[in-house]
Amino acid sequence: MTREDxxxxxxxxxxxxxxxxxxxxNEKMEIMIELQRHGNKEIQPxxxxxxxxxxLLSMPDHLRKTAMTICRxxxxxxxxxxxxxxxxxxxxSAYLNQLVIMGxxxxxxxxxxxxxxxxxxx
Amino acid sequence: xxxIVAVHSYKGGTGxxxxxxxxxxxxxxxxxxxxxxxxxxRAPSLFAILKVNNAEFWLNDYLNGKCDxxxxxxxxxxxxGGTGNLFAALANxxxxxxxxxxxxxxxxxxxxxxxxxxxxxxxLNDQKFDYLVFDTSPGLQYSSINAIVTADFVVVATTGDxxxxxxxxxxxxxxxxxxxxxxxxxxxxxxxxxSKSKRDEMDRRVKNVYQVPMLGLVPCxxxxxxxxxxxxxxxxxxxxxxxxxxxxxARKIENNEVN
Numbered sequence: 001m002t003r004e005d006x007x008x009x010x011x012x013x014x015x016x017x018x019x020x021x022x023x024x025x026n027e028k029m030e031i032m033i034e035l036q037r038h039g040n041k042e043i044q045p046x047x048x049x050x051x052x053x054x055x056l057l058s059m060p061d062h063l064r065k066t067a068m069t070i071c072r073x074x075x076x077x078x079x080x081x082x083x084x085x086x087x088x089x090x091x092x093s094a095y096l097n098q099l100v101i102m103g104x105x106x107x108x109x110x111x112x113x114x115x116x117x118x119x120x121x122x
Numbered sequence: 123x124x125x126i127v128a129v130h131s132y133k134g135g136t137g138x139x140x141x142x143x144x145x146x147x148x149x150x151x152x153x154x155x156x157x158x159x160x161x162x163x164r165a166p167s168l169f170a171i172l173k174v175n176n177a178e179f180w181l182n183d184y185l186n187g188k189c190d191x192x193x194x195x196x197x198x199x200x201x202x203g204g205t206g207n208l209f210a211a212l213a214n215x216x217x218x219x220x221x222x223x224x225x226x227x228x229x230x231x232x233x234x235x236x237x238x239x240x241x242x243x244x245x246l247n248d249q250k251f252d253y254l255v256f257d258t259s260p261g262l263q264y265s266s267i268n269a270i271v272t273a274d275f276v277v278v279a280t281t282g283d284x285x286x287x288x289x290x291x292x293x294x295x296x297x298x299x300x301x302x303x304x305x306x307x308x309x310x311x312x313x314x315x316x317s318k319s320k321r322d323e324m325d326r327r328v329k330n331v332y333q334v335p336m337l338g339l340v341p342c343x344x345x346x347x348x349x350x351x352x353x354x355x356x357x358x359x360x361x362x363x364x365x366x367x368x369x370x371x372a373r374k375i376e377n378n379e380v381n
Contacts, residue, residue, distance in 0.1 A: 052232040053267040057300060064300065071271070072239060120233045 020112065027114075030094035049103040051118040066095040067118075070105060075117040124275035124304065124375055125246050128256040130266055132289035136279040137310040139167050140346065142257035144356045144364075145277070148372040150199070150206035151356065154252035157195055157209040157245060161269045162259040163223040166213035171351050172198060180214035182223060185234045191244055202357050209251075223265075231264045238272040261289075262297065270297065275375060276305045277337060282312065287331065294332055306337030306380040308371070313342055335380050338371045340364065 049055065051071065056064055069081045078093035085092060096116045099105040106119045129142040139162075146158040160168035160181060169175070179193040191211070199207040213219075226234075245251040256273060258266035270276055276298055280290045298305050307328055314320065321339055328336045343364055349355060356365040374380050 050228045050232040052228045053235060053264065053271055054228070056271070057267070057297070061300070065302075068271070068301070071235065074236070074240075118232070118236070120236045 023112070027093055027097055030090055030097065033094065051104045055104065063095055063099060066092060067099055067104060070096070070099075070116055070118055075115050077113050077115055081116075123378060125252070126242065126254045126256070126273045127275050127277060127375060128258055128266075128269045128273035129277045129279060130258045130270060131260050131279040131286075132293050133283070133286045134165075134260045136260070136281050136286065137308075137340070138162075138260070138279050139171065139257050140351075140355070141277060141279055141308060141310070141340075141368075142255050143168070143171055143354055144368045145372060146210075146253070146255040147202050147208060147354045147356050148365075148368045149253045149255070149376070150202050150208040152372060152376065153205045154376075155207045155209075155250065156253045156255060157211060157251055159211045159254065159256045159269075160213040161256050161265050163213045163265055164220055164259055164263075166215040166220070167351075168210060168257060169212045169215050171354075172201070172210055172212070174210070174212060177212055177214075180219070181211045182214045182219055184211070185237055187233070187237070191241060201354060206252075226264070231268065234265075235268045235271060238268055241272070262293070267297070270303060271301055274304065275380070276303050277371075278305055278307045278332075278334070279310055280307060280332075281310050291332055294334055304380065305334045306371075306374070307332055307334050308338045308340060309336065310340045311342045312339055337374060337380055338367055340367055 051067060056067055056071075059067060065085055065087075066081060069084050070076060073080065073084075078096055079089050081096065082089040082092040096105065097107070100107045100116065104118065105116050108115045108117070127145070129138045129145070131138050142158060146156045149156045158168065160166050163182065169177070174196065177194075177196065179189045181194055183189045184191050184194045194211045195209045196212075197207065198210055202208050213223075241254060245254060256269040258269045260266070278290060278294065278298075280286050294305065309324060309328060312324065324339055325336050328334070341363070343362075345359070345362065346355060346364060349358075355362070356368050359365055
């Protein structure tokens, strides 16, 4: 790749980075909105809490639906979860991130997509 | 459409295993490819009913991550008539295996749930099975709740016994509803359900008390007791009223008519 190629791609690269950062900012805001809506009491961070059936039973309904979908899919984005639950992507994104904070799910970024999964191997 | 059917109850002795075996055999008689699972790891019984004395791999091994599900399932199609196929995945009946399964921790149960859920891909999607039927242990135990979470449809076996009614009602409200499961109730060991008015009254009572649809009403048949679990009843007695009731139940599930 020549010097000219790199310099012509730079604005695109910067824009891509800005978009990634905005998406992360958006996710954080969605979590804050959810925290305000449901109160902080149900979101207690835990370390490696297993997402077993007893945990699913004890969850509030709105989180159970999301967690069950991840259990069924194994690994999914907020968009994929929202297609199954018929709720908005932003809502699912907030619930999924809550489940990550609570220690029930893990999150992995691949390019622009964030995948959520229950870590069954550790 | 319901492809994974779990047969469950609040109390033991309600006829779950009898219903599971005969429902699976009825699906197979209807030309379907079916696999019956013994998920009652505390009191395995399918090995005795299906007369399998030895197995190289058990369902326990699959859930422990020691083998593929295809090593566990055995073809019992010769035992049934029709064009379908009946397979079974059995629980290990040895005392050591029962003890080991009773001592599993929550992480293991989470992995077991993952392995049960993956049967949908391996058996239904890839190997084109039509139905998976789970025979479960009674009450709120990990293995039975794992089965319920995995299932599309739960057959709830109950009797008129007072000690069973309250628990079943609570379970419907606090377990199946929370997991948004489709359920159908089977009232088993019913005395004298000969007249239509008696059957209609039972139907109304089930809807009032349990608020779920009735899948079937099974009278108390002496012939079933006499068989002592030595046969697949719907196969050996094709013209018996019990066989016809199971036939109707299977058709309701196949045609998605449980409302």
